[in-house]
Ligand SMILES: O=P(O)(O)O[C@@H]1C[C@H](O)[C@@H](CO)O1
């Protein structure tokens with residue numbers, strides 16, 4: 001892809017992106033980075049995604065972005081890039097292919113498909129948190145107006161069998177609070193983990209009667225661990241009984257929680273703080289009330305993982321006025 005050749009450019013010590021660009025009116029429409037220090041920096045390196053205002057004209061390269069789609073694995077996000085390319089009929093510039101823009105950062109994979117970015121975020125809050133800071137700054141530097149962020153993920157269902165979709169209404173941390181908490185300068189910083197309820201409803205309504213899954217809107221518990229942090233009995237260590245586990249999951253279910261994953265609180269908190277509309281669309285890999293081990297077949301999981309992609313693709317096509 002054209003982007004690739006620009007990305008390999010050596011540093012030329014001049015800021016290529018118009019860092020403070022735009023009129024006051026235009027600035028109001030843009031992403032809120034809420035960091036006064038950024039304005040004073042001559043250049044900004046987005047280290048983990050291998051981009052920077054010093055190296056590229058980020059507005060020229062990314063100014064047309066409307067949708068940022070994130071998911072855990074590079075393979076899933078590459079697959080989504082190719083899927084959405086076909087769905088929206090995107091034709092890469094002559095002689096180019098879909099390249100991993102962030103390959104040389106060796107952390108995340110990112111593919112640009114016209115107005116869509118498809119990016120892998122790794123596992124857990126710290127990994128997606130670093131990416132979110134850099135993606136939000138990328139939107140800011142590129143002067144993108146009103147982008148929509150999606151997390152296209154997998155999760156454990158609570159009272160929901162494998163293969164169904166849960167769209168997050170509210171994200172809760174491991175203590176059951178709707179916040180993302182982070183120690184900052186030795187003190188607790190807390191931000192509300194809010195998601196866009198209209199967007200969630202729009203996505204749910206795109207489920208078709210013939211789809212082989214149900215879509216539920218519910219609260220999501222965001223754990224900092226896959227095993228003990230999610231009340232599993234099959235980790236290397238466990239100091240609670242099966243009855244304790246079921247009591248905990250039943251309590252969550254009574255509180256409206258329908259799934260557990262590992263990124264929701266920071267995804268909700270940072271997008272909300274930036275004024276970005278966002279949704280989390282996850283497929284359940286199992287019903288945690290019935291077990292802990294993920295023993296569906298690889299083929300089954302691949303098909304299930306494509307389901308949130310289909311829903312998000314329908315939304316993107318509608319927004320781009322492309323027929324389904
Ligand atoms: O988007 P993915 O499938 O990576 O999300 C969930 C939460 C963790 O990152 C991971 C655990 O298996 O899957």
Ligand SMILES: O=c1cc[nH]c(=O)[nH]1
Pocket residue numbers: 154155156157226230260261262285
């Ligand atoms: O049970 C599950 C399945 C996928 N991802 C999780 O975090 N938990």
